[in-house]
Amino acid sequence: MLLSRHECVKILENLTNGKSKLLAYQVVRDDTAIGYLGDYYALTISCCNAEREDIIHKKQLFIKTLPQQSAEVAKEAIFRKEAWFYETMLPKMQNYTKVKWSPFCYYTRPDLLVLEDIKLKGYRAVDASQLNENHLQQLMRSVAAFHAASLIYEHQTEVNIGVAYGDQLLEVTVASEIAWFTTGLSAVLAAVRSLPQYQGAKELHFIDNQLLAIMEGIYEQAEPSIKYRNVLCHRDLWIGNTFYPSEEDSGAALLVDFQTCRYTPPAQDLSYCLYMNLTSAYRREMEKSCIDVYYNYLVENLTEFGLKAEQLLTKAELLESFEEFRLFGIVYRAVAATIVKVPAAFVTNEFKYVDRSGVILDYMKTNQGFRTYMEECCVDVMNMAIDRAIM
Incomplete structure (x- = not known):
């Protein structure tokens, strides 16, 4: 039973x-x-x-x-991490927020969670390929409240989350020893190399000699930062892990599935949100306003608990860190596409953990929708990498 x-x-x-x-x-x-x-x-x-x-x-x-x-074993470890979050961190953080940004949790075991049924409260998943402007506002409000609760908790208790709970916040998806991600990087590299616009000698030399090392910068960004202020980040805020009140409601979205949460700069969640949930063109259109909305809500949440945002996370620091963490959003989106944008039948253990480059290249030839999406991801990767190589 x-x-x-x-x-x-x-x-x-x-x-x-x-x-x-x-x-x-x-x-x-x-x-x-x-x-x-x-x-x-x-x-x-x-x-x-x-x-x-x-x-x-x-x-x-x-x-x-x-x-x-x-x-x-990996799945069990990831699930235990989420159970720990709901059992330990969520009750602490809920003391420092006036915005509902997660479901209530009523019971946990290492293998089980009992949560409120948010669909009965009127929250719905988005039945679309990307978020609209209203959804983005609701999402920025919840992410800001989540991050603010982390900052307020640390300030009020004088407990550093990364130090106190670092053994519970280990990396489970993005690391050089995690096979699904390394095989994904190899597939992205092969996909970039296959595109006709990159067949010149200069481009091929860059791809073969510099691109992978630049993409692997994501491993450092997955770790707590020694340069920027860290908060507890969700780190998996794609469209399937967020639920929204009605279109007319100005309330916050609800965040679910905290199994990949990490102690990193807030810009990591922002980069993930904007790159994983929007096309490149729509992201460019909405990026500035989303960051502004996020920061305004962050200021509001901190002010309600008597704190000044400028003393914890300035707007300038947020913008600077976001530019650095573009790499995270761009690279993760491209790697994730090689798993979530292909038929489930493709995703065997061999595909996930050994090699998927050949299958990805073949599918790009036979499915125009996938090719278009994958090419958009690859162009973003290449443009980012060239900019960083020049820097």
Whole structure:
């Protein structure tokens, strides 16, 4: 059984502050929710008022578990990291925010999370290939509140998150020893080299001798910075990990799936948000306004707790760090495309962990939509790399 009665009693206590009595509960698999790092269930709890047993209620919650079919140690470590976040960091950070930027969590185990069902509260995923202007505003508001809670927590408690919890915030996706990412870099390199606009001797020499080393700068950017102020970052804010209130609502988006969270500069989340969720053209159009909106909300959140943003993270520092962390967004987008933009049948262990260059090049020849997307990613990579080589 996924949950015991004793556990459901505890969940109900957390949900109602001990004001309800458990009558019955039911767990049903949710096949509409699909995720690489989780299986999903709906938990329905029948309960009554602790003082008046004739008043009966039903509560519905959302369960995320470690995939039952998984025997991968890496997946288990990533899931435990998210369970740690919900168990330890989220309650601390929620004391320092007046904006709701994440689901409430009512119970954790190393293999299981019980969360509020945000769809019942009116939040929806975006059914589109990219975010619109209103969604971007809502997302910037939540990311700013999340980062501000990190800054306020550190200021109020005099606890450095990176020092205190560094052993829980280890890198799980972007590192030179993580095979899915290194094989992705090789595939991106091959894709760039295949494009007709880069067939000149000068371009090919640059690709063969400098491009990979520049892209590998992402490994350093995945680590806590010694140059810029770090905060707790989400680090996986693609469209599937954000849920939004109605179009008319000015509230914040909700962030989910914290398994890749890291202690890094805020610019890393901003770069990820803008590069992973927008086309290159639309990102160029919206980038300045998004950063402005983010910083204004950051100032607002810090001010509500009596802090001055200029003393913690200046606008100048944010802009400077964002320019540096463009590399993170650009390179990650290109690598991710080699996994998330191809048919699921392609993504075998051989493809993920050994080599995918040949498959990617062949698919670029046979699928025009993928070729167009991949070429856009590759052009961004090449332009960024050339600029950095000149610098």
